[in-house]
Amino acid sequence: MSAEDPDTEEEAEDIRYFVRIGKTDLDGTKTVERSLSEMDGIGRRTARIIADRAGVDRMAVFGRLEEETIEEVVSVVESYAEEVPEWMTNHQRSFFNGETTHEIGTELDMTRRKDINRMQMIDSYKGVRHKRGQKVRGQRTKSTGRSEGTIGVNIEAIKEEQAAEAAAEEDE
Numbered sequence: 001m002s003a004e005d006p007d008t009e010e011e012a013e014d015i016r017y018f019v020r021i022g023k024t025d026l027d028g029t030k031t032v033e034r035s036l037s038e039m040d041g042i043g044r045r046t047a048r049i050i051a052d053r054a055g056v057d058r059m060a061v062f063g064r065l066e067e068e069t070i071e072e073v074v075s076v077v078e079s080y081a082e083e084v085p086e087w088m089t090n091h092q093r094s095f096f097n098g099e100t101t102h103e104i105g106t107e108l109d110m111t112r113r114k115d116i117n118r119m120q121m122i123d124s125y126k127g128v129r130h131k132r133g134q135k136v137r138g139q140r141t142k143s144t145g146r147s148e149g150t151i152g153v154n155i156e157a158i159k160e161e162q163a164a165e166a167a168a169e170e171d172e
Helices: 005-014 032-037 044-054 067-078 106-121 125-132 155-171
Strands: 018-021 024-027
Touching (some): 024 032
16 A cells, blocks of 8 residues: 555545536536536636636636635626626527526526527527428538438348248248
8 A cells, every 4th residue: 555545535535526506516526627618508618717717727626626716616607697798608688688698507408498489489480490300500401411211222121121022932
């Protein structure tokens, strides 16, 4: 047994394995940047900005940070939309109240679903494409995105049919 083993045991006791932000549990064994980017609505760039605004080393292990530092990160995440330019948020100029917000976690899913339902109800072009299950943002549809059956020759089906015919001929 080496002399380093007790240190690793002490370090393992000091770490918080789960850090809760909003309604999301983040992995405390990863770096601050990587843990934050696991949240819905926060990517690598946003996580880096949040770590800089909170005054935290983005490569530090998230579970080893002090409680006050974690609370600072949480407050920066909650007030992110007020601290950055409007173009860096993920929900700009809401249809209902005109506010710009940055949605995270389950709020992002609910907002996206609400926006898609509104587009479908007013029969906008994007709403019609969503209803039909087609691509919405101008992608190619001639050669990709085919969901109906197989196109071309299905060799496996032909082999199965031939095997069934051969078995029927042998039985006769």
